[in-house]
Amino acid sequence: MSANPAPARLDMFGVVEHVQGGEPWGAVLDAGTGVRSARWISTLPSSRWTAVSADAEHLRLAGDAVVARRPQDRLVLGNWQDPALLAGESHDTVLAEYLLGAVESYAPYFQSDLFARLRPLVGRRIYVIGVDPYVVAPADDAPGALVQAIGRLRDACALLAGVTPYREYPAEWVMQRLEQVGLRITFARRFPNSYDMAWVNRQLEDSRRLAGLIDDRLTAEALAARIIRLHERAEGLLAASGGLSHGHDYVIAAVPA
Numbered sequence: 001m002s003a004n005p006a007p008a009r010l011d012m013f014g015v016v017e018h019v020q021g022g023e024p025w026g027a028v029l030d031a032g033t034g035v036r037s038a039r040w041i042s043t044l045p046s047s048r049w050t051a052v053s054a055d056a057e058h059l060r061l062a063g064d065a066v067v068a069r070r071p072q073d074r075l076v077l078g079n080w081q082d083p084a085l086l087a088g089e090s091h092d093t094v095l096a097e098y099l100l101g102a103v104e105s106y107a108p109y110f111q112s113d114l115f116a117r118l119r120p121l122v123g124r125r126i127y128v129i130g131v132d133p134y135v136v137a138p139a140d141d142a143p144g145a146l147v148q149a150i151g152r153l154r155d156a157c158a159l160l161a162g163v164t165p166y167r168e169y170p171a172e173w174v175m176q177r178l179e180q181v182g183l184r185i186t187f188a189r190r191f192p193n194s195y196d197m198a199w200v201n202r203q204l205e206d207s208r209r210l211a212g213l214i215d216d217r218l219t220a221e222a223l224a225a226r227i228i229r230l231h232e233r234a235e236g237l238l239a240a241s242g243g244l245s246h247g248h249d250y251v252i253a254a255v256p257a
Contacts, residue, residue, distance in 0.1 A: 012097070012129045012191075013040045015251045019127070019187045026092025029121060031080070032099030038062035041095065048072035050091065054079040054106040080117050081107045094118060094126040100174065101130065104167040111169060112177070119181040125255050126183065132190070133168040134247035143237055144246035147195055150203050150230055157210035157223055171250040183254035190250045194243035200234040 013036075025046040030037050033051035041049050048070070053059040056077055063075045078085040080103070096118065103111050118126065135151040137144075158165040175185050204227050211227070214220040237244060 012249060012251055013037075015189070015191070016095070016127050016129070016253075019251070019253050020093075020125075023124075024092070026124065027090075029086075029091035029094045031094055031096045031118060031121075032102055033062045033075075034058055034097070035061050035065040037095060037097045039065045042066045042068065042073070046093075048074075050074045050076060050086070050089075052076045052078055052080075052085070079107055080114060081110055086121060089121060090123040091121050092123040092125070094122050095129075096126065097129040098131065100128070101166040101168040105164045108164060111167070115174075115177045115183070116181045119183065122183065122256060125186075125253060126178070128174055128178070128252040128254075129249065130171065130174060130252075131168050131193070131249050132170050132247050134193070137247050139246060141245075143241060143244040146230070146233055146237060147244050147246040150200060150207075150234070153223070153226060153230065154203050154207045154210070157207045157214070160216075160219065160223075161210040161213035163210060163213070171248075171252060174250075174252055178252070178254045179257075182257050184257040185252065185254050187251065187253035190248040192245065193247050193249055194245045196243060197234065197238050200231065200238075200244075204231055 025044050028041055028044060028046045028049040030041045030049065030051040033041075033053045038051055041051065051059070051062055051074070053062065053075075054077070059075055059077050063069075066073075076086070096114075100111055100114060103114055135148055135155065137148075139145045139148050155165040171188060171190060175188060178185060207227050208224065211220045211223040214223070234244070
């Protein structure tokens with residue numbers, strides 16, 4: 001597993017396109033769609049695409065983000081725990097973009113079975129885009145410690161509000177699971193992350209929304225004050241550095257063995 005020396009967060013879809021090269025995309029499955037992946041997948045020269053989400057609102061937003069949809073393209077609401085979902089289908093290219101971490105919120109404890117579930121659908125290649133678990137990775141500087149603090153606060157707000165937070169897995173774990181289900185790794189690379197103010201605002205706004213669901217007023221108020229302090233600290237660090245460097249995203253490609 002190699003690490004790219006690029007200092008900033010890269011476009012993971014660009015990496016996927018580079019790895020794909022001149023190979024045809026064929027039928028494409030976006031196994032955990034969102035606005036970003038739906039926009040990208042709809043621009044590919046595919047024969048058809050299918051976008052799946054377990055969240056009806058996410059699926060609606062993804063559909064709204066697609067400028068042009070062909071008759072053969074589909075938006076499908078479903079959970080990968082359901083054995084009937086896309087049963088008997090095969091897709092030349094399968095994309096699992098940040099799906100592994102999100103599974104925890106919709107199918108808790110299903111991560112170990114996710115790639116076995118997707119394996120029959122992989123006709124030619126699967127791309128897994130993910131992020132190493134940055135809330136537990138060692139942070140040896142102020143930007144890294146701040147990224148961790150923001151992630152931990154968001155997760156704490158979620159748990160106190162009765163919401164299951166995402167659970168990320170490292171790239172090595174993903175590669176082991178892919179190989180166990182009969183897929184051969186053809187590409188695996190990490191890319192250092194540098195988080196900007198837009199990321200900070202999204203995480204803290206999520207934390208603020210979740211804190212509003214907590215039934216203990218004093219706890220909610222203490223968390224709201226913590227959110228304000230972290231926002232102020234982020235503004236100061238970003239003004240000095242231009243980015244909060246911590247952790248890695250990764251792209252893994254695999255083909256049927």
